[in-house]
Amino acid sequence: MIANIEMFFDFKNSKEYISSYSSEKVDDNKIRIKTTYPKKQELGNFLLDFMNTEFNDHIDFTIFVKDYLFIHLLSLYDNTIVGDMNNYSVVLNREYLQDFIDWIYDELSLDFSMLKIRLEQVFTNSYYKNILNVTDILDKDYDMIEELAEKENNYSAINTLLEENNTLFINYNLNTFFLNNMPENLSANYTFSSDSVESFLYCIVKELISNIKNIKFECCKNCNYWFIHTKNKEQQYCNDLYTDTKTCFEIAKEERDKKNEKDDIYLQKCRKRYKNLHKQVSIGASEKVERLFERYKEQMPKYIEQYKSGLISGEELMDWLECMKVCTTIKRKQ
Ligand SMILES: [Zn+2]
Secondary structure, rough: OOOOOEEEOOOOOEEEEEEEEEEEEOOOOOEEEEEEEEEEEEOOOHHHHHHHHOOOOOHHHHHHHHHHHHHHHHHHHHHOOOOOOOOEEEEEEEEHHHHHHHHHHHHHHHHHHHHHHHHHHHOOHHHHHHHHOOOOOOOOOHHHHHHHHOOOOOHHHHHHHHHHOOEEEEEOOHHOOOOOOOOOOOOOOEEEOOOOOHHHHHHHHHHHHHOOOOOOOEEEOOOOOOEEOOOOOOOOOOOOOOOOOOEOOOHHHHHHHHHHHHOOOHHHHHHHHHHHHHHHOOOOOHHHHHHHHHHHHHHHHHHHHHHHOOOHHHHHHHHHHHOOOOOOOOOOOO
């Protein structure tokens, strides 16, 4: 029998609980896998972890399986190994485990990669458009696909995909899922489960779309990871840490500021004046110029900061710059 993957959505508290297992070492050659309390995490994490896994990378794929799908895939690999689905405890030896992990990679890496691509197409509302691109105009389904492609927006593909792949079950026995230790204040009284990762993912997307107003799935332009947000405007960068201290969003903002600065005509003029004065001083200008350069170096950061934060306008910055000129008045001979 195939072990289902099971999920409880707690929309009120923005959490999800997913069926889970624990592993412990029996001896140097064996580990025991057994049922454990469902894993609680931020809503949407399972989906995002799936979207952010490289399934053609052996290690990345194995991490995802260990986090979420171990028992489900083990029961696919060997349908006699897990007896009682609700309260299993199996002992595996190292060799068996290695064969199983290799089998997962060989059998499923392509399927999961394809599934990821289909979900990407749903999130970018290009699922039917992509099918249309590879459909012959004489194909009997061409008109239907064309119509779907035209109407494609707001993740419309997911509804059909879920219908086509529906092997979902609804379970009202929360006590079994939560091992007789139910959290308080849950916002629903059922879980969803499936014996197919595909149906399970489509169900998650459908549930998130139906229950979270304004939800959007986007791929960060900096780190390339998928993220979820509910802002009105499109978000190009995620709020996850990219370096030790900065998120992708902060990095992108800094880059944008730098670029704006490069293009800003007023700041360009300030920089030009600086270079100019520096050049004059370095080739031995008069004391007057040297004094002016010192004053310029002292005042420039303050004025530029005020300009960048909008306290003074570009015109006002230019007024200041005008005072930073060497006034050479040539007295005409009378
Ligand atoms: Zn990012």
